[in-house]
Amino acid sequence: MLRIRSRPLRMLHQRLGSRHNSQLASLSFEPETVRHDYPFTAAYPVGSKVINEQHFYQNDILFNWYNKSPHPVSLRQLAFFGRKLTEEKIIGSANFVRTELPTRLAHRIRDLQCLPFSVMRNEHMSQVYELYYQAFNQFRKFPAIKTLEDNDKFCKLVSDLLLDHLTIIPSLVTGGIECAMDQLIEPKRLDDVMSLMLRSRISRRVIAEQHISLSQSFNESLAQGKRETAEKASDYIGEVFLQCSAKDCIRTASAQAESFAVQVIAKELHKSPADIVVPEVVIQGDDAKFPYMDSHLKYIMGEILRNAYYATIRRHIVSGKGGNPPPILVSISNTPSDVRIRFSDQGGGVPKEVQPHIWSFAKGPEATSRLDMFKRIPKLAGVPHEVDFAGNLDTKRVISTDTHESSLARFSNRPPNVKLGIGLPMSKVYVEYWDGSLDLTSLEGHGTDVALRISRLGNQNEKLQLDRV
Numbered sequence: 001m002l003r004i005r006s007r008p009l010r011m012l013h014q015r016l017g018s019r020h021n022s023q024l025a026s027l028s029f030e031p032e033t034v035r036h037d038y039p040f041t042a043a044y045p046v047g048s049k050v051i052n053e054q055h056f057y058q059n060d061i062l063f064n065w066y067n068k069s070p071h072p073v074s075l076r077q078l079a080f081f082g083r084k085l086t087e088e089k090i091i092g093s094a095n096f097v098r099t100e101l102p103t104r105l106a107h108r109i110r111d112l113q114c115l116p117f118s119v120m121r122n123e124h125m126s127q128v129y130e131l132y133y134q135a136f137n138q139f140r141k142f143p144a145i146k147t148l149e150d151n152d153k154f155c156k157l158v159s160d161l162l163l164d165h166l167t168i169i170p171s172l173v174t175g176g177i178e179c180a181m182d183q184l185i186e187p188k189r190l191d192d193v194m195s196l197m198l199r200s201r202i203s204r205r206v207i208a209e210q211h212i213s214l215s216q217s218f219n220e221s222l223a224q225g226k227r228e229t230a231e232k233a234s235d236y237i238g239e240v241f242l243q244c245s246a247k248d249c250i251r252t253a254s255a256q257a258e259s260f261a262v263q264v265i266a267k268e269l270h271k272s273p274a275d276i277v278v279p280e281v282v283i284q285g286d287d288a289k290f291p292y293m294d295s296h297l298k299y300i301m302g303e304i305l306r307n308a309y310y311a312t313i314r315r316h317i318v319s320g321k322g323g324n325p326p327p328i329l330v331s332i333s334n335t336p337s338d339v340r341i342r343f344s345d346q347g348g349g350v351p352k353e354v355q356p357h358i359w360s361f362a363k364g365p366e367a368t369s370r371l372d373m374f375k376r377i378p379k380l381a382g383v384p385h386e387v388d389f390a391g392n393l394d395t396k397r398v399i400s401t402d403t404h405e406s407s408l409a410r411f412s413n414r415p416p417n418v419k420l421g422i423g424l425p426m427s428k429v430y431v432e433y434w435d436g437s438l439d440l441t442s443l444e445g446h447g448t449d450v451a452l453r454i455s456r457l458g459n460q461n462e463k464l465q466l467d468r469v
Contacts, residue, residue: 311347
């Protein structure tokens with residue numbers, strides 16, 4: 001039998017008290033435009049072990065963790081901590097992660113509880129909530145770490161949870177689109193929630209991946225008979241950050257984007273891929289090298305170039321003009337504080353009716369088709385850096401570059417008829433998290449310019465914090 005809760009949000013607000021800050025207040029506001037005739041709006045999902053009367057709104061354990069303040073982590077701290085490793089540092093890092101991650105998860109679980117309850121009854125949103133709560137429970141119950149053997153067990157738990165959570169982004173987007181289409185949540189509010197959840201997710205995964213990478217490095221040193229690792233270079237800012245080359249990333253992303261666009265257009269226009277002429281990518285300006293998460297950067301550039309290739313090739317074929325399509329120009333500008341990259345195509349620009357929804361996860365008029373795409377690939381795993389890392393976690397070895405590339409290719413080369421529509425909004429969240437920016441200017445009938453600004457993280461390491469909780 002279904003149990004009905006008539007006052008869930010009021011009970012939650014009474015429990016939150018002074019901790020109900022402005023961020024949560026904005027999430028708990030229910031717009032008048034939201035439908036209230038949704039079937040069984042206040043009923044708990046049948047069979048859920050954590051979305052029920054006992055756990056959802058009257059959970060003292062969760063409240064206690066929510067009342068803890070997350071500890072800001074700056075890139076400077078990551079750099080200092082990982083520059084030279086000892087057993088004491090590894091165990092200290094493990095215990096920090098052991099208590100920090102459940103604290104951050106408790107804040108996200110509370111945010112989900114503050115959404116309209118009809119949203120949380122959505123199957124996909126319920127899956128996200130349950131995965132978060134299960135992870136929260138496993139972390140909080142893990143005993144204090146005192147030895148390297150304890151740390152190996154903890155790293156195994158972290159790696160397992162990273163793998164388990166690979167489906168959270170598709171579930172979150174699918175559930176969000178469904179709720180927006182059913183008018184259970186406003187598109188603007190959905191975008192705010194998605195942005196908040198993704199920013200927090202980045203910080204948690206960087207903290208988790210950093211610890212596992214540190215443990216891998218230290219275990220390698222132990223295998224060589226050393227009780228500490230060698231001193232890192234002065235420009236080191238963290239195990240998960242690589243020295244990236246703008247031109248190398250552009251070339252890699254370009255090759256993947258070209259292959260994807262050719263397959264898409266070949267299927268759409270019933271042509272052989274071999275008959276499709278692709279535009280040249282012309283890179284202008286000197287190369288720029290900077291520390292960044294390599295897979296983040298290639299994903300962002302790949303989404304931008306995928307759109308540019310697709311629009312340029314398709315417009316050229318439809319126009320009936322012979323010869324080669326116009327080139328895609330990529331301009332690099334290198335400054336002491338940031339790297340700016342502009343992608344310019346002549347693919348006809350973005351249609352006026354689509355422009356207001358470019359950065360939205362709700363997708364406006366394209367919501368139905370995008371939702372169908374997500375349902376066709378329910379196993380799609382997150383975003384590439386998550387596949388890269390979680391697919392190759394091993395506390396006894398370091399991840400190879402070749403493995404990173406193959407994992408990224410598996411994500412980027414998804415079926416050509418599957419266009420998810422979240423590439424740009426997802427890229428914008430990731431760029432802005434690392435103190436950069438992503439902007440698009442469309443000249444309908446001609447083409448599109450996309451401006452990517454990448455902050456030099458080495459210069460920002462004292463102020464840029466992983467505290468987007």
